[in-house]
Amino acid sequence: MIHTKLGLAAAFAVAAAFSTAAQAQTQITWWHSMGGANGKKLEEIVDKFNKSQSDYKVVPINKGTYSESMTAAIAAFRAGQQPDILQVFEVGTGTFMAAKQAIYPVQQLMKDEGEKFDPSDYLPTVTGYYQTGGGELLSFPFNSSTPILYYNKDAFKKAGLDPSQPPKTWSELADDAQKIVTSGAAKCGLTTTWPSWINVENLSAWNNTPLATEQNGMAGVDAKFVFADKGLIPRHWANLVKWQKSGVYQYRGRASDAGPSFTSGDCAMELESSAGRAAILQTSKFDVGFGMMPYYKDVQGAPQNSIIGGASLWVLRGKPDDHYKGIAKFFSFLSKPEIQAEWHQFTGYLPITKAAYELSKKQGYYEKNPGAEIAIKEINLNAPKDYTKGLRFGNFVQIRQMFEEQLEAALGGKKSAEQAAKDAQETGNKMLREFQAQQQ
Template identity: 35%
Template sequence: MAKKGLASLFMAVIMVFITACSVNMGEGTESKKAEPAKSGTAPAASGPKKVVFWHAMGGANTKVVEQLATNFNASQDKIKVEAVYQGSYDELLSKLKATMGTSEGPSVVQMYEIGSRFMIDSKAITPMQNFIDADKWDASQLEPNIAGYYTLGGKLYSMPFNTSNPVLYYNKDLFKAAGLDPAKPPKTFEELKTAADTITKSGKATGANFAIYGWFVEQLLANQGAEFVNNGNGRTAAATESTVNSEEGVKVLTWWKDLVDTKAANNLGRKTDDSKKAFSTGQVAMILESTAALKGLVDSSGGKFEVGTGFLPKPADGKEGGVVVGGASLWMMNNRPDDEQKATWEFIKFLTTPKEQAYWSVNTGYFPITKKAYDEELIKTNLKQFPQFQTAIDQLHQTKLNTATQGAVMGVFPEARQIVEGAIEEVLNNKKSPKEALDAAAKEITSKIQTYNKTVK
């Protein structure tokens, strides 16, 4: 394809995707195999090969990313990585957009998991599988339930980076005060309702709170073995319609509404920070949150109460399912010369080593993506300090990988998440029944998927 035509495709796809990218922070056929960009036009530079890494890890995590780059730079003298914070995922995507179809931009970019379909459709990336195959690199060292999200059609498109799952956090002291067993977190929707009712009636706190976050609905569907979109969650072929209004989806919102209606749970809106604050101050006994929030929640409890963790609940009669990884992965940009891409691959391999993964996990709260990282003393020591994280590890490892637990893949995922959040609000505010709200959400998401698919074609 000529450069002008390729640039036009980039812009068309980007404009559909970028309008969807204000989110609350989750295989189609290929027309052509992506290949590494051809070098030879640029003169050889003296000194170390420069690799530019764009990321969206803000706050304390910025320093952790910078340390990883420093560690790599100190390990050899042929490549120098520059880690550049670009703001939120949405801000990063907007900046990346401006470089597509040009010879500018980063060597490697971090992109949230719900941007995966877009990154593939943009034709602006070189699949990681190309480098894995050429290098005969052992991909089995990666956690299969993490790599599974970014694998489509048997090909690993990007390297997992920051990875999390949702778990149930609960206040063991409030459980004990209400006469509940603090060693037994609820496992089902029904058990959670009973526990939440009991705690609310004790008068010491509200039983539960779930932030209105579309990611939780995606997870609660997968935990019942249900898919979010058709065609194997968009993995056996490009998704053409949403199935969020399935029986499993209706069960989720019916249960959620009942919790709020009976005051077993309260509604604090969409901000997960509000939910975490209510939990940390002892106002609510149970919340759903990312595993990456564990250290912060334990620290913010300040010893006032003991934080417990449990698996994501599901209906007692729910089908076998599991959790879907959230977070982001690293994508190799194909507008960079061959030698730069190969240098970037060396950096990416370094990031997957057990030592670096242990450092990353302990300092951020994200899962290590490499199995052998759990053998590192740093991880073992951290688990002794935060034994609650074992719940997250067990939940990840007990999840059986299938199209439901691999997660949905679609080009309008950020917008779909917003639509689902709107549906939850309509249900909790008594504007629509769970079925009516999800039927409308599925119809709207389907329309946007079909528009996106036409744009890509």
């Protein structure tokens, strides 16, 4: 009987020890917007970190789209219920930069917690998007991508085109698309996802044309849109309107809604994020080709360099000190070359560190996977200029939606492309001034 009591006492002691250990583990919440295969890979990487140590547990929570998670986080912060880490898409950078009291700059965090962190280890075209004018990195680069051209090699063959030669210029693309449609190889020549990111933002950078003053907003909140005055956007939108009438181009919605039009074989070409690679290869029943974005041959300096999309991780204030030590260690884990290479190779997002890029090359990844290096070549094609490093505008989530509304109005015949671009510029500048006024 005594032995039984001692056995129970020992058992309770062990259980209490495990309970204490569990309670001692600091839980870090991460709100993100990664779904599907990429979301599963994210959870897999988080699980690796959690198993690599016992002091911290990162809990990833999908909060819907980027816009939804950003809105939810702002509301949660006001209620004192904010997550530790928030994944914010690149167009939300300007808004979060202005919320100085709510964010813990990542470069300062890593320094405060004694974690090795050198921004120069990261691709400059990535870090430049999330740095202050003085060079301080405010958020942690995580998933960065850039648009590339995907094309249906089978459709190219049926149309009598060389499947190893994707079009390089917009003129070549229009000619190829017309041959494809005329031959019946596909109903639609080209479609585009993420309308503003591709047909406004990257179109401008790739074609060496400023979108706005103040280094596309990177140098100050008093930036002013000038794209309608420069002429490139009105010209391109007018071409899209013209091409849509003959089937050369077909608008199939916002965000990634146009994706199925390509993978089903309905459209022979698609401008889509490099991060769409995994899903496209998994769902397409034809031989997929890859190419750089087309450019306008007569525009001086084109092609220049593309700019990134995707998101970075922002650390929010208002949490206990031990949380920040855990966040810093988690970011160090995410920066490991083998982790970054794994994320890059699976998803198609850029390898955000130079070491991850070199490791991927050493592993023979690009030789085994044709087209996987195109996005890296695009952002590094030429040294970025002040207006091709990226863009940073307050209220840009709403402004981008407005840009897409104006493009849709032109494609729907409600107004000319020239008028739509002019209206987009004027309305965008009003929205920029509203944001600027809020900062004073």
